[in-house]
Amino acid sequence: MFLKIVKNDFLRNKIVTMTVFVFITLAVILAASAINNIANLIQAMSDLQERAAPADITVMHAGDYDQAEIDQFTEQYHDHIAMQETMILQNIDGSNIHFGQNQTMAGTIQDISFVVQNKKFDFILDLDNEKLDVKEGFVAVPIYFMEQHDLKIGDTITVKSGGDEKEFVISDYARDFEMNSSLTSSKRFVVNQNDYDEMLKMQAGELEYLIEFMLNENGDSAAVQTAYIEAGLPANGPIIEGKIFTMFNAMSDMAVAIVIIFISILLIVIASLCIRLTFLATIDEDIREIGVMKAMGIAKKEIKKVYLNKYRVISVVAGIIGYLISFVAVNLLNGNMRLYISSDLSGSLKYILSFIAPLLVYFMIVMYCKQVLKRIDKISAVEALRSDIMEHGKNRKYSFPLLKNKLFSTNIYMGLRNVLKRFKLYRLLFVIFILCTFILILPLNIYNTMNSPEFSTYMGIGKSDMRIDLRRTDTITEDFIKLEEELKNDDDIEKFALYITSSYPVKNAEGSWDYINIETGDFSVFPLKYLEGRAPEGEGEISLSFANAEKVGLNKKVGDEVTVRVGGEEQTLSVTGIYQDITNGGKTAKAHKSLGVNEEAVLWCIVSMDMAPGVDKRVKMDYYQNTYDSAQVNDIKEYTHQTLGNLIEQMSTVVMGGIAIAIIIAVLITALFLRMLLSKDMSQIAIMRSVGLTSKQISHQYMAGTMMVLVVGIILGVLVSNYLGEFLVSMAMSSMGAAKIEFVHIIWQTGLLCPLALIIAVGLTIFMSCKVAVKDDLSVVLRS
Incomplete structure (x- = not known):
């Protein structure tokens, strides 16, 4: 009997069932693909490391x-x-x-x-x-x-x-x-x-x-x-531990996998909300049938099985299909891995680890269903047969009177009024619009931030127009002095600053000596944003990167002292600030130029500069590139792009996928919600029809209300993706040396284009779904 009931429920709610099925399948595909990618990465890195036999310690020396x-x-x-x-x-x-x-x-x-x-x-x-x-x-x-x-x-x-x-x-x-x-x-x-x-x-x-x-x-x-x-x-030169190379190799693929897992978690949340919406509507429709079953003496546990078995079947089938499709979808993600780490990703680990995704999704969905179905326990047979229990006990207060409306047309006002009076019903749709906007905007914010010249501040570099790097050669000191003199006399350069990075012995937390890279120069010209404190401005001052200041580094705070050996003598420097830097394993430092240069261990020299207004940057770059053989000249955006090229390219794929997923989810959920809402409101619609309102006027009411929910959801979604997104990305990046990421916002993309695309897609769905028509005789609907 129960199998027959479940089968009939499938046939009765085909659209609802298919929508939930699609979301669960998408969640499994993304989660399994990301886990698959991580499993491939683990095996590929292991294989590459075994065959390459990299050094555990590498000392660079000139x-x-x-x-x-x-x-x-x-x-x-x-x-x-x-x-x-x-x-x-x-x-x-x-x-x-x-x-x-x-x-x-x-x-x-x-x-x-x-x-x-x-x-x-x-x-x-x-x-x-x-x-x-x-x-x-x-x-x-x-x-x-x-x-x-x-x-x-x-x-x-x-x-x-x-x-x-x-x-x-x-x-x-x-x-x-x-x-x-x-x-x-x-x-x-x-x-x-x-x-x-x-x-x-x-x-x-x-x-x-x-x-x-x-x-x-x-x-x-x-x-x-x-x-x-x-x-x-x-x-x-720098002394590098082998684990840093491992981290660099895995970074781009791991970052993409983390973003995808996060999106799949949001999809599971959306699927759960969708199931909740479905359950509430179904229980409301079946309230009398539930009352009959209770009156017949059927146990609550058995009644719950009628509804739960359906989603068990959906979760199992969607999980199997999602698991299988994930092995095709993962090929969109592991192109970088196949190229840089291993062309052969045929290891068996991925089949085992990827199966965690459908199992996890199944248990999460079933546990959530059981939680929602506790509502059935509160329904008594008498009340169920007598009235609509879902509306029972609510105090209906007359509010938002039509007579006080001065701003909107009657239909629009009634639609907005309906949302405000029944917000508990609309809040699921509201939350889903926020989540869809989050999925849409967050990857785009990450991509734009990494692709921006301002990202250089997370690489320990102040924002400037152009950067000249002098390579380590026998003439580096002479070239550096010559370049400084030329820049002083170059009217095309508005401002510039010269920095020399040397390797210095520094006393660590255990009292022994380590080598760290310290950059000396004037850091007030192109300032960094400091997490704490400020840049070194005078003699005896130093600032540390976030990774160097942590316990795994020198374990210092602002105000602490650092002992540095220069020219065979020890100097005690006061820590004035902590900044962010993801280069060189995140462990760098900046000191006032009074520290002096460790001539025997000069690693590189950098010149940052801004052009005067009207100067062609490309022409000036070509001039300095041709004049100094040992120099490499780049604008900051190009420098950042070359450094983070792989990660930026992979994030662009995630951005496109996020846009597609967000729009598909928003469209399907909106269509599902409106279908159930109109079904639930059939009697109310019939009453409005009987007093003379046309189907078009009633449709406008539902369209106005749903559009308001969409617009407010998008606004909040943008705010959440901007602020909560920054917090989440900062947590992920802290292990790399950047503990506080501030997104670079391209307003026409995140504030206009993406919301507009969501509004158009969902708006068309609302328009198509709100075509209200009562096919049966009104008297029949009213009597029911």
């Missing part, structure tokens, strides 16, 4: 070094260190690398290095994750540049140095565990040993060294780093 001293150190700490290898990099300026039709790689923010494959560990792989073995005359190009310049296998690139040049044919794309991500500032081209030696004779580039260590299983990374620094071994 200048002379003694390999014998490093070998002696390795032997001394063999309890911690399993292997050591030194890779020699030839750093080539992008303007000296030619390809295609007279194109060069000038303007890239990446340091380009030509290297030979390592012998022990830190291997650079091909797209099959096999160790690269490049033949003479060929080169393996990093994936980053393959995408950036659309380079293909068989194309040629030419390295020029003075009057010499060396041509290579592209044989492979290089998948580099340590330098894959656009967040790492260096990229390695792999060549044959003979070609590499020929480039050395050409003196094609400056030499730099990666002094790498692979630790034993129980090796202590912090102990090795401290011992290395205290031994005075070569380290005039």
Whole structure:
């Protein structure tokens, strides 16, 4: 009997059933796809790490070094260190690398290095994750540049140095565990040993060294780093732990997966609200049938099963279909992963972990249904047979009288009045419009913020028009002084500031010494937004990045002191502020220029500048790029885009998906709600028809009320996505070094275009759904 009742309920409410089914399926598809993506990421990262065997500690060094001293150190700490290898990099300026039709790689923010494959560990792989073995005359190009310049296998690139040049044919794309991500500032081209030696004779580039260590299983990374620094071994560049490379590789795919999981949670909430709406309407319609069943002695538990079994069946079927479709949908998300991490994502882990999504959705839906169905317990057989229990006991107060209406037409006023008097009924639709707007606006806000020049402030850089980076060369100090003098006399430059970043020994929370990157200069010219305190303005002052100030860093607060070693002497600096920075693992610092420059460990020099009004920025950029061979010149927007390119591109896909999902949900829910509302109000509609109102006039009342709910829901949705969205994104980004994200709002998109698209789509749905017509005889409807 119960199966027959459930079947009849399916047939009676086809539209309602299909709408709930679609939402549950969408929620499962998104959740399973995101979990699938995370499972793929875990296995792909594990495979890449196993095959590439990256270093646990990497020391970047430019200048002379003694390999014998490093070998002696390795032997001394063999309890911690399993292997050591030194890779020699030839750093080539992008303007000296030619390809295609007279194109060069000038303007890239990446340091380009030509290297030979390592012998022990830190291997650079091909797209099959096999160790690269490049033949003479060929080169393996990093994936980053393959995408950036659309380079293909068989194309040629030419390295020029003075009057010499060396041509290579592209044989492979290089998948580099340590330098894959656009967040790492260096990229390695792999060549044959003979070609590499020929480039050395050409003196094609400056030499730099990666002094790498692979630790034993129980090796202590912090102990090795401290011992290395205290031994005075070569380290005039940053010391990087392997886990940072892992984080950079996983970041873009993980960020997208988190956003999608969040959207799927919102979909589950919407599906639950939809089920609640359906239950209330169905119980209201079936109130007399419930009374009959109770009068016959059928237990409450059995009556609930009649309604619950339907949604159990829907959840199971939707879960299975969503689970299967997710393996197709995930291909839209893992393109970046297939390219940068692993082309083979056939591991079995995803099938197991992805099944969590339909199971979780099933239990959430069933538990919610049981909660809503507790209403049946309150219905007695007598009351159910006598009257409409859902309306019973409510005090109907006459309010919002028509006579006092001075602003709207009668039909519009009655529609608005209906919403205000029955807000408990409309609040579900109201909440859903807020959630749909949130799904629509939040990914767009994230995308616009990352794609904005203002995002540079989260990279520890003040907002400016243009940025010049001087690479680490033998002439960096001379170039820096020359550039400063030229900028002082350049009337096209409104203001500029010069910053030098060096590596300094700093005493950590345990009392031992670590190396951190400290930038010195005048930070009042292009100020940052500080989470606490202010920029260093005088002698003996320093500000720390959020990650450096945390317990995992130096564990300092504003007002605390930091001990820095400069020129063999210790200086005590007072912490004046804490800022946000997601570069270099988030651990950086800024000090007043009185600290002095650690000449032996200068990493890079940066000049930020603003153009005078009317000056062509592109012309000025070309001038400084051509004048200074060791410089790379970028506007801030281009710099940000090159650094976060992968993440920005993937977020654009999420934005398009969010827009489509939000509009589909809003349209389906609106159609469902109005269908049930009109069915519920059939007697009231018949009364209005009997006193002379036309179907068109009645339709206008429902349209006006629903449009008001939509507009107010959109306004609140925009506000929630702006403020709550900032809070949620800040929580997610805090682990990267940015604890307080402020969205960049493009008003015509988030305040006009997106709300307008939602209003048009839902408005058309309202217009189509509010065509009121009483087909039966009015007397029949009134009697019922």
